[in-house]
Amino acid sequence: KRHKFWETQPVGQFKDIGDTSLPEGPIEPPTTLSEVKQEPYNLPNLYEWISCDIDSEEMCTEVYDLLTHNYVEDDETMFRFNYSKEFLRWALRPPGYYKSWHIGVRVRSSKKLVAFITGVPARIRVRDNVVTMAEINFLCVHKKLRSKRLAPVMIKEVTRRVHLENIWQAAYTAGVVLPTPISTCQYWHRTLNPKKLIDVGFSRLGARMTMSRTIKLYRLPDSTSTPGFRKMELHDVPAVARLLRNYLNQFEVAPDLDENDVEHWLLPTENVVDSYVVESPGSHKITDFSSFYSLPSSILGNQNYSILKAAYSFYNVATKTPLLQLMNDVLIVAKQKDYDVFNALDIMQNESFLKELKFGPGDGKLHYYLYNYRLRNALKPMELGLVLL
Numbered sequence: 390k391r392h393k394f395w396e397t398q399p400v401g402q403f404k405d406i407g408d409t410s411l412p413e414g415p416i417e418p419p420t421t422l423s424e425v426k427q428e429p430y431n432l433p434n435l436y437e438w439i440s441c442d443i444d445s446e447e448m449c450t451e452v453y454d455l456l457t458h459n460y461v462e463d464d465e466t467m468f469r470f471n472y473s474k475e476f477l478r479w480a481l482r483p484p485g486y487y488k489s490w491h492i493g494v495r496v497r498s499s500k501k502l503v504a505f506i507t508g509v510p511a512r513i514r515v516r517d518n519v520v521t522m523a524e525i526n527f528l529c530v531h532k533k534l535r536s537k538r539l540a541p542v543m544i545k546e547v548t549r550r551v552h553l554e555n556i557w558q559a560a561y562t563a564g565v566v567l568p569t570p571i572s573t574c575q576y577w578h579r580t581l582n583p584k585k586l587i588d589v590g591f592s593r594l595g596a597r598m599t600m601s602r603t604i605k606l607y608r609l610p611d612s613t614s615t616p617g618f619r620k621m622e623l624h625d626v627p628a629v630a631r632l633l634r635n636y637l638n639q640f641e642v643a644p645d646l647d648e649n650d651v652e653h654w655l656l657p658t659e660n661v662v663d664s665y666v667v668e669s670p671g672s673h674k675i676t677d678f679s680s681f682y683s684l685p686s687s688i689l690g691n692q693n694y695s696i697l698k699a700a701y702s703f704y705n706v707a708t709k710t711p712l713l714q715l716m717n718d719v720l721i722v723a724k725q726k727d728y729d730v731f732n733a734l735d736i737m738q739n740e741s742f743l744k745e746l747k748f749g750p751g752d753g754k755l756h757y758y759l760y761n762y763r764l765r766n767a768l769k770p771m772e773l774g775l776v777l778l
């Protein structure tokens with residue numbers, strides 16, 4: 390299948406797969422800032438660029454509404470991601486963020502927001518190199534403007550604005566295959582509310598299974614089992630940062646998180662991100678950590694329900710408690726918080742608990758990409774220590 394746009398970009402090309410003469414690392418060298426195009430790319434005349442001030446309630450609502458009606462749907466178009474406004478503010482304002490990387494496209498006449506793309510800065514280690522990159526996300530073109538080739542110019546514009554900050558690499562994920570994935574992951578779902586999931590068509594009743602048998606199969610205890618398991622608090626940040634940095638060292642690609650990053654990304658934020666630690670009752674040492682983020686989905690066309698409450702596994706570290714037991718406690722907490730389903734990718738050490746904790750494989754894949762950075766070989770999912778929102 391031809392990738393007219395991606396064949397022009399500094400990304401691994403399909404034709405280069407297996408060419409071991411190509412070095413690992415940046416594909417194109419940085420240019421001087423004066424060589425970066427100073428003015429925005431041209432849009433079709435009807436449209437104009439806007440830097441979205443996500444702090445503004447009105448602008449955040451416009452972004453939320455665009456994504457709620459036009460962002461990613463599952464393959465069977467039964468669900469659409471429904472990121473909340475507080476989630477978007479969290480996702481787009483990490484330490485060192487640039488407002489100019491929150492890019493919208495408006496209709497000049499009506500001022501209607503019709504497209505969006507974002508970048509946030511992140512230090513990401515690739516093997517032994519820590520590279521400051523842009524994490525690109527929320528590329529969304531209004532349904533009525535599809536196939537007008539807006540996405541390529543939006544990708545070029547966010548790339549230009551990233552270059553202006555002297556950053557030359559990026560990381561992104563997609564449900565579609567583009568040149569060229571650095572890893573292809575499988576997503577898994579752990580049913581928490583079987584009746585609702587079957588009613589809305591997310592799951593199907595297993596063969597030779599009754600509803601009551603299914604409810605019993607997925608039932609979880611009312612309370613967690615690990616002594617010292619509790620919500621993460623601000624004073625835990627240094628210990629969690631140490632635990633997480635050490636744990637992530639084992640992966641080929643992983644974020645290089647300092648205490649500021651840990652405080653932003655992992656301190657619990659209501660309805661956005663939840664984090665738990667295990668504090669050894671005797672020594673008060675933090676030995677384990679687990680977190681998940683909250684990403685509901687709109688349910689398209691069901692009489693009884695409009696929102697699917699989904700938790701997504703974020704970062705988990707088990708140094709004393711068995712990972713299986715830690716994750717079972719996190720499932721119990723997610724159920725207590727009325728989530729319908731708990732999702733996880735087969736990255737990091739997740740494979741070690743997925744089947745045993747009754748996760749079932751999803752019907753799609755999530756592909757990870759690096760921009761302007763070649764990896765000689767694709768990574769196994771378990772070599773990946775990076776979770777994008």
Ligand SMILES: COc1cccc(CC(=N)NC(=O)c2cccnc2OC2CCNCC2)c1
Nearest residue numbers: 461462463468469470562564576686732777778
């Ligand atoms: C259940 O509602 C859905 C609404 C839209 C799409 C999908 C399927 C899907 N594409 N799922 C994932 O990409 C996915 C499955 C498990 C864990 N993380 C995931 O994606 C994350 C990371 C990438 N950005 C979206 C959220 C499901």
